[in-house]
Amino acid sequence: QVQLVESGGGLVQAGGSLRLSCAASGPMVSTHAMGWFRQAPGKERECVAAINWSGGSAYYADSVKGRFTISRDNAKNTVYLQMNSLKPEETAVYYCATHPVMWASNWNDQTQYNYWGQGTQVTVSS
Numbered sequence: 001q002v003q004l005v006e007s008g009g010g011l012v013q014a015g016g017s018l019r020l021s022c023a024a025s026g027p028m029v030s031t032h033a034m035g036w037f038r039q040a041p042g043k044e045r046e047c048v049a050a051i052n053w054s055g056g057s058a059y060y061a062d063s064v065k066g067r068f069t070i071s072r073d074n075a076k077n078t079v080y081l082q083m084n085s086l087k088p089e090e091t092a093v094y095y096c097a098t099h100p101v102m103w104a105s106n107w108n109d110q111t112q113y114n115y116w117g118q119g120t121q122v123t124v125s126s
Contacts, residue, residue: 002026002115004096009120014088016124020081022096022117030074033102035113036081038092038122047108049081050099059107086124093119 008020022034035050049070050059058070069082079096097113099106106112 002029002032002098004098004115004117006094006096006117006120009094009122011123011125012086013125014086016086017082017084018086018122020083020094020096020120020122022079022081024077024079024098029077032098032100032115033107034070034072034079035097035099035107036070036079037095037097037110038090039095039119040092043092045095045110047110048094050102050107051079052102057102057104059104061108083122086122088124088126090122091124092122094122095119 005023033052036048039045051070067085072079098115
């Protein structure tokens with residue numbers, strides 16, 4: 001099965017930037033669409049961004065448009081989330097996950113993602 005490992009989280013001041021990485025391994029990893037999610041304590045997990053298998057289509061939550069960028073390097077089996085102008089309310093554990101068949105209409109349907117990483121903590125200080 002596909003295995004995912006997130007990295008790049010840490011402590012950053014409000015307005016700062018971080019780049020998260022998701023390293024994938026397993027069969028046919030380059031064929032999987034990928035999504036980034038976040039969950040703060042006591043809150044529901046939310047979809048942040050997603051990218052299709054080729055990297056040609058990307059999707060973003062309205063709250064992060066213009067500030068976050070998702071990308072992938074299939075040669076390295078890695079997906080990235082560049083986060084700029086971070087806000088304290090975006091403190092959360094960030095997860096990556098795989099999606100078997102992604103379209104614009106289903107990118108944010110969490111029930112359709114099949115493999116999940118363990119997450120990386122992002123803390124944004126005021």
